[in-house]
Amino acid sequence: MADAVGRVVVTPEGSVTGAAIRARLRAQGWAVEAAASRDPDALVFDPGLLDDPPVVPPNRVVDEFLAESQRHHMSRIVVVSTRDQLGWSTRPELAAAGGALVSAARSLALRLAPKGTTVNVVAAFPPRSSALRDERTSDASAEPSELTPEPVTAEDVANVVAFFLHPRSHYITGQVLYCCGGTSLLSSLSV
Amino acid sequence: MHHLDGKVCVVTGAGSGIGLAIAGELANSGASVVVSDLVLERAEQAAKSIAARGGTAVALPVDVASRSAVDDLFAETESALGPVDVLVNNAGISIDRGVRRITDEEWQRTLDINLTGVFLCAQAAARSMVPRRQGRIINIASRAWLGWFGQLAYASSKGGVVSATRSLAIELARYGVTVNCLAPGLIDTPLLRAEPPEVMQRLMAAQPTGTLGSPDDVAWAARFFASPASAAVTGQVLYVCGGKSLYARPAR
Numbered sequence: 001m002a003d004a005v006g007r008v009v010v011t012p013e014g015s016v017t018g019a020a021i022r023a024r025l026r027a028q029g030w031a032v033e034a035a036a037s038r039d040p041d042a043l044v045f046d047p048g049l050l051d052d053p054p055v056v057p058p059n060r061v062v063d064e065f066l067a068e069s070q071r072h073h074m075s076r077i078v079v080v081s082t083r084d085q086l087g088w089s090t091r092p093e094l095a096a097a098g099g100a101l102v103s104a105a106r107s108l109a110l111r112l113a114p115k116g117t118t119v120n121v122v123a124a125f126p127p128r129s130s131a132l133r134d135e136r137t138s139d140a141s142a143e144p145s146e147l148t149p150e151p152v153t154a155e156d157v158a159n160v161v162a163f164f165l166h167p168r169s170h171y172i173t174g175q176v177l178y179c180c181g182g183t184s185l186l187s188s189l190s191v
Numbered sequence: 192m193h194h195l196d197g198k199v200c201v202v203t204g205a206g207s208g209i210g211l212a213i214a215g216e217l218a219n220s221g222a223s224v225v226v227s228d229l230v231l232e233r234a235e236q237a238a239k240s241i242a243a244r245g246g247t248a249v250a251l252p253v254d255v256a257s258r259s260a261v262d263d264l265f266a267e268t269e270s271a272l273g274p275v276d277v278l279v280n281n282a283g284i285s286i287d288r289g290v291r292r293i294t295d296e297e298w299q300r301t302l303d304i305n306l307t308g309v310f311l312c313a314q315a316a317a318r319s320m321v322p323r324r325q326g327r328i329i330n331i332a333s334r335a336w337l338g339w340f341g342q343l344a345y346a347s348s349k350g351g352v353v354s355a356t357r358s359l360a361i362e363l364a365r366y367g368v369t370v371n372c373l374a375p376g377l378i379d380t381p382l383l384r385a386e387p388p389e390v391m392q393r394l395m396a397a398q399p400t401g402t403l404g405s406p407d408d409v410a411w412a413a414r415f416f417a418s419p420a421s422a423a424v425t426g427q428v429l430y431v432c433g434g435k436s437l438y439a440r441p442a443r
């Protein structure tokens with residue numbers, strides 16, 4: 001199968017998933033460009049909600065997302081958010097930022113659907129090497145870890161991003177796909 | 192992307208529409224596919240066209256609502272190709288009938304095929320996947336599980352499929368078996384094309400993308416869930432619906 005080729009901006013820099021996402025997209029034939037790139041075909045907005053501290057401050061996340069996504073007509077927009085938008089006892093600001101991102105992405109998906117732009121969200125469990133994992137294991141009230149045998153990795157998140165970005169995913173928009181090893185399943189908000 | 196070389200896949204209801212596209216997609220990705228359908232001739236036709244493209248496919252009959260037929264399907268799959276690695280529960284029927292008119296038989300038949308069929312096939316597959324610590328189960332539900340006019344039985348059965356997906360995922364995750372669900376919206380199948388023009392027009396108007404999906408769009412998503420790339424994704428419902436799950440403008 002011939003894989004997708006286009007120009008994609010992955011922004012901002014510095015998140016725990018960023019390197020894996022860039023590598024995955026390059027391997028698929030995407031040209032991964034700097035945020036200043038003038039007219040990319042696709043955007044991956046990864047504000048680092050799986051990092052401690054987040055790359056973009058939680059109260060700035062929606063504004064930055066809207067600014068990035070409205071700069072130019074693109075066929076694909078993917079947001080990297082956190083499974084913790086379902087609620088997490090020690091980090092309400094982070095959870096709220098994730099939830100707000102989902103609402104913004106769904107709204108944008110409705111607005112841009114007639115133009116052929118899809119907007120989707122990957123809601124991930126903090127992957128291996130995220131500082132947020134250590135905090136969880138020391139907090140007895142925190143959510144359980146993955147039900148799957150292996151911890152979620154940045155590569156797992158990158159795989160979902162690549163799936164949404166693919167031209168064949170054109171009929172999928174406004175969706176939130178949890179890449180979480182099953183840790184969203186006991187929340188009523190996840191279906 | 193998403194190669195499935197050597198994987199044994201069972202697709203139910205693969206003689207037509209979405210199941211046919213999924214079987215073709217998995218075969219194109221290198222999998223050996225059991226094409227099973229209530230109507231054996233359809234399955235044989237599908238297997239023939241996959242083989243003509245250089246793929247590996249075996250046609251087997253099944254009524255997914257029958258315990259003995261499902262057990263036979265998995266036994267025959269194992270002897271023909273080996274134990275099942277990927278199960279796609281696609282067989283389904285839909286009936287458009289308001290609450291005041293639907294009969295007991297229509298209600299029961301819908302649940303038997305759409306929901307009990309998923310249980311029977313998933314149970315047979317799980318018994319084979321768990322000891323091998325690997326597997327993928329993909330259930331085809333429908334966006335309509337959210338509820339719709341005339342869809343009491345169909346939506347209820349598909350809601351059951353969503354719920355079954357989550358319980359199966361929770362129970363099987365530790366064994367390396369993922370279970371996910373696709374919820375197609377308006378998909379261009381012969382069934383839909385049979386609708387009168389004014390109904391089609393209303394359906395399209397309620398579609399954020401203004402477009403119909405194709406069986407290939409669903410097959411693409413099924414391929415992702417069948418592949419190692421989705422190992423961390425389980426228990427999820429992915430809508431392939433052109434954004435219709437974001438709202439639904441009542442059309443009648």
Ligand SMILES: NC(=O)c1ccc[n+]([C@@H]2O[C@H](COP(=O)([O-])OP(=O)(O)OC[C@H]3O[C@@H](n4cnc5c(N)ncnc54)[C@H](O)[C@@H]3O)[C@@H](O)[C@H]2O)c1
Nearest residue numbers: 204206207208209228229254255281282283333375378380
């Ligand atoms: N077409 C759509 O727009 C749409 C939308 C949402 C969900 N779906 C779901 O997708 C699945 C496939 O739908 P389709 O549109 O391709 O339908 P289809 O009628 O074209 O194909 C269904 C196939 O299942 C087979 N089948 C029926 N009963 C069976 C049984 N008891 N055992 C084994 N096989 C049986 C039929 O013979 C047929 O070949 C169904 O589960 C349906 O509910 C379809």
